[in-house]
Amino acid sequence: MYDPTRLAALVAVAEAGSITQAAVRLGYTPPALSQQLAKLECEAGAALLVRHHRGTRLTAAGEVLATRARRVLDEMDQARHELARLSGLSGGRLRVGTFTTVGIHLLPPVLSAFRRAHPDVDLTVAEYEPPQGVLAVAAGDVDLALTHTYEPNEPAAVPAGAVLEPLLVEELVLVTSPGHALAGGSGRLPVEELAGQPLISSAPAHPPRKGVEGALARAGATPAVVCETPGYALVCALVSSGLGVAVVPEMVAAMSITPLGVRQLEPAAFRRTISVAHRGDESSPAAVSLRALLRGAFGRATG
Structure with a gap:
């Protein structure tokens, strides 16, 4: 497995065109950065850089690895951003849809717990009689919505852009x-x-x-x-x-x-069946946090 620090060093050299300038950008000395790059070449089993009188350029192997490295580093940055927001969730807003029964009896303590954990997030709550809440999630009008389905009944199609997660x-x-x-x-x-x-x-x-x-x-x-x-x-x-x-x-x-x-x-x-409708992988960190609280609260209600 490649070391992310060394991958960042390779990308910096590719963008700066020289080890010296890349070292300045990353806060290394040139010898220290050269050492990281040498270790990366050992990991890759191929020469990644060619030095010349005007600086440094990437070999064909270096270009391949740098392209992949950018994707890895972008994903890691996104993960750090999402984890930071999950732990602090400073600012932003969360729009919640609900129907009457759950909105009165089960949702308030969940929102209270969310507010205690994330006091800087603006909360808005709107009432949607099912299945309108699911449509509101798909349309982007709310971040998540509590909804229900009954049995016996014909299952209704879930619109594109929404995912249903059963809670109770x-x-x-x-x-x-x-x-x-x-x-x-x-x-x-x-x-x-x-x-x-x-x-x-x-x-x-x-x-x-x-x-x-x-x-x-x-x-x-x-x-x-x-x-x-x-x-x-x-x-x-x-x-x-x-x-x-x-x-x-x-x-x-x-x-x-x-x-x-x-x-x-x-x-x-x-x-x-009471479910929460959300946007799947596109859900905001605030919505992910509230869904976790809903799972816990509704699990206790079932018990």
Whole structure:
């Protein structure tokens, strides 16, 4: 493996045209730089330099190695820059997209931890109902966005320029008013037992929920109230008042501000996956740092 210091010496000589001028640029004495170049020639197993009365030029082997050396040194500079930003992240901004449930219940402590670690980064948060957050990442409107998908459903294509990283998978559960007959049993409730039940339907035309709504309809659940916006707080309030039952994510049921009865369903194929959309290798150091915090926080939430 070539020593990066010696590769930098070779590039400096190629650009300066002489060992003396390259030594001045690098802060070496000419003999010290010549010694580094001699060691590099031993590593390469070929003559890299030809000295003449006007200075020094590279041999064909030297030109090949110098070209590669520039790429290596550029990559190392980029790595140093990114590591420095990750450790300090002084300045800059981070634009985060989120949907309501996670934005209220899971994101705030993560952003607080990020702010403590990187107080100089400007944070902005915007609300995007899935799948709009993924589109915002692909368009460059935000640096990353929290989004969700549901099962059963047809998987949606991820737009070019965005990558989805799953963070948390949770079941969908039945919620009822307190004391409802369906909430009192033990074990999982077969979804077929929802036949004839008045259903608070959560945005049946909303893309992430289409598959779930279709499965509930095939099971015989009868829409009683349709919430045109996918706001789970409203759904839970209507359920709590006795207007019907609903199928919502576990997190929603656990954190509802209105009293509910909760029952798991059979089969356990009704699920929601929460993911973070980002730009992959093009993500900023701030976005990479926040993604690491999200993985830790959502892992604890799953536990």
